[in-house]
Amino acid sequence: MNFAVNEMMETIRMVQMENLDIRTVTMGISLRDCADSDFEQMNKKVYEKITYYAKDLKATAEKVEREFGIPIINKRISITPIAEILGHASVEQAVELAKTLDKAAIALGVDFIGGYSALIHKGISVGEQTLLDALPEALSVTERVCASVSVGTTRAGINMDAVRKMGEIIKEAAEKSKEQNGLACAKLVVFCNPVEDNPFMAGAFHGAGEGEVVLNVGVSGPGVVLSALKRYPHADLGEVSDIIKKTAFKITRAGELIGRVVAERLGVPFGIMDLSLAPTNAMNDSVAEILEEIGLERVGTHGTIAALALMNDAVKKGGAMASSYVGGLSGAFIPVSEDNGMIRGILDEALSLSKLEAMTCVCSVGLDMIALTGDATPATLAGIIADEAAIGMINKKTTAVRIIPVPGMKEGDMVEFGGLLGRAPVMGVNPYSSEKMIKRGGRIPAPLQSLIN
Amino acid sequence: MEQKRAIVSVIGKDQVGIIAKVTTILAEEKINILDISQTILQDFFTMMMIIDVTKYEDLEALQQKLADLGEALGLTINVQLEDIFQAMHRV
Missing domain, CATH: 3.20.70.20 (Anaerobic Ribonucleotide-triphosphate Reductase Large Chain)
Structure with a gap:
């Protein structure tokens, strides 16, 4: 027998109980x-x-x-x-x-x-x-x-x-x-800093360096990582990183296999495997809950960024070894409306817009699926975009903003989007204006690539 | 031609005749069994079979037949191509 029964059971458990799936x-x-x-x-x-x-x-x-x-x-x-x-x-x-x-x-x-x-x-x-x-x-x-x-x-x-x-x-x-x-x-x-081969929405496009047609794959699997961590409540952080790495490896291997088979059957070249951990509103399929399992009472409290940095890096290390072609955004997504743990963090006032911004410095993307009060002005929205773009520009990484100023809603309301997009608590914005800066226009020059402290 | 293999997994409460019934269906479908392993843990029956589906086109029909049997016996029966286990558990 090539496989042990417990290995077979692990795969079946990951799919049937822990929401392992190929996201896209x-x-x-x-x-x-x-x-x-x-x-x-x-x-x-x-x-x-x-x-x-x-x-x-x-x-x-x-x-x-x-x-x-x-x-x-x-x-x-x-x-x-x-x-x-x-x-x-x-x-x-x-x-x-x-x-x-x-x-x-x-x-x-x-x-x-x-x-x-x-x-x-x-x-x-x-x-x-x-x-x-x-x-x-x-x-x-x-x-x-x-x-x-x-x-x-x-x-x-x-x-x-x-x-x-x-x-x-x-x-x-x-x-x-x-x-x-x-x-x-x-x-x-x-x-x-968008990438040309991202399989995840809403930011996917087929970039200028790409060929005629290609097949890219994105996996998911916060639920699998979460339950793996739950089995080791007393592991130190080095071991935590190792557990996440091993789990990410298995998830990625499954994803790459499926991607390659679909590509082969369609007669299309296989492009890349995107390693991102993408949460859903399903029970326990949450990135926030992984951070809480690492040891935070609520996501957003002090230590959140360190935990996220550890997790994001471990996911990449495990995934990079598992796949021949890693690409896309490859990290952890922290969309608010699609992650029950993030929603709870905001409702419990542990997680704020500023903390979410800070978290984007160490994870794969940015301010994602965040509902804002309906009276946020265009200049304020532009200010939020500028801040996030600056984080990406300086840190040489992709950052993104997907925010929804919900018409007629105010801070503390709950908005439903339905389906994969989920629901989100409406967050307030800073009451002070960014108007003058935004009105100036022009370009912020490209940053130095040395003297980088 | 390279051999194409699938794994049949049967999980549920132990009872008389599980293996007989599953293998009867496989025999009817003219599918060769390459390996079987089975354990019982606290009345919980777990069986894993590796089968040869190289010449077997309609995997979905087999999945359906075994799923129906599983339902009748109160067991979970999955059929999955072996490659997925190979990818996840072997470097």
């Missing part, structure tokens, strides 16, 4: 060859290309899921940043294209399509301006289209004109979807 298989598709001076032609080509390449994505993923007994929660598509192919299209046409993407996603039965995006960390071109103008409308009239905008990188600095604009866009998108509590903003990410 995401097919990246290049749309560069769909660019056309005639908008109707382009619109048609985009639809045809996506529905051709991804026609078997859902069915194949579901078959693999059953054969291996590991659930694949989401099937997604990422595409070339749409701003790059818009050319001279009008704002109305850009919205039309978003509807086409939505239609393709629905026809294919995929959960999300990401890449309604623009990279404007240094400047804004014609097509990018069109996309920005179309964003609030496009996000509120579509269901499955996800957008992202890059406003800064370590090499280019931060484009503060873009940051100001994003503050306004987020505000407008929230207003336009106020019937659904500003849901449009949940599909919009503002990035610093």
Whole structure:
């Protein structure tokens, strides 16, 4: 016998009791060859290309899921940043294209399509301006289209004109979807140092360095890490790191295998494995609860950042050894609305917006799925984005902002988004204005790469 | 052709005839069993079988048949391709 019974049981337990799953298989598709001076032609080509390449994505993923007994929660598509192919299209046409993407996603039965995006960390071109103008409308009239905008990188600095604009866009998108509590903003990410092969939404897009078509995979597994830690309540922190590493290794190996099989059956190259620990609202599937298991009474208290740093690094170490190609964001996500432990931390007043910001210095992404009071001004939202982008720029890492200023709600209210997006307590913002700084505009120059203390 | 193998796992309360019933279904499907191991822990029956499914196309049909049997006996029966265990537990 190749395996011991306890090894078999471990795998089965991870899946059936501890929410081990493949969070997403995401097919990246290049749309560069769909660019056309005639908008109707382009619109048609985009639809045809996506529905051709991804026609078997859902069915194949579901078959693999059953054969291996590991659930694949989401099937997604990422595409070339749409701003790059818009050319001279009008704002109305850009919205039309978003509807086409939505239609393709629905026809294919995929959960999300990401890449309604623009990279404007240094400047804004014609097509990018069109996309920005179309964003609030496009996000509120579509269901499955996800957008992202890059406003800064370590090499280019931060484009503060873009940051100001994003503050306004987020505000407008929230207003336009106020019937659904500003849901449009949940599909919009503002990035610093975005990656080109991220399989996770809402920030996935198929970057310029990518090929024609590729399959990327993201695993999940906070629940598995949590229950592994629960078995060692007295381990010291070095051992804690080791337990997380070993667990991350197993999760990643499962993910990479599934990804490779799906890619092979679809006849598409395998791209990368994203090691991120992504929480869900399922019982015990929470990153916050891992931090609490390490020894915090509530997430957000003193010691939270140290615990998160330890966990994030251990996940990467275990995962990096398990996979041949690691990419994407690869770390821990700390979305508030999708993590019951984070929600409880806020409700118990242990976790604040400032602490969440600080946590993004040591984990993979940023301020994610945070509901803010409806009266937050565009300048305040821009200020939050600028702070987060600065953290990313200086620390040479990806940071992102996905915030929802919920129309009509105030601090302490609870907002429901439904499904994977969950629910979130509405948080207050600093009452003092950032208006003057945001109005100045211009670029924050790229930082020094030495003298780095 | 490389051999394709799957693992059948049976977990639940011990009772008479579990192995007989599971192997009957496998025999009907003309599936060869390569290895069996079984333990009983406090009345809790755990069996693991490695089967050869190289020439067997419709794994889902087998999964369904065994799941139905599992339901009738009050057991959990899973069939999964072996590669997943290989990936997770062997470097």
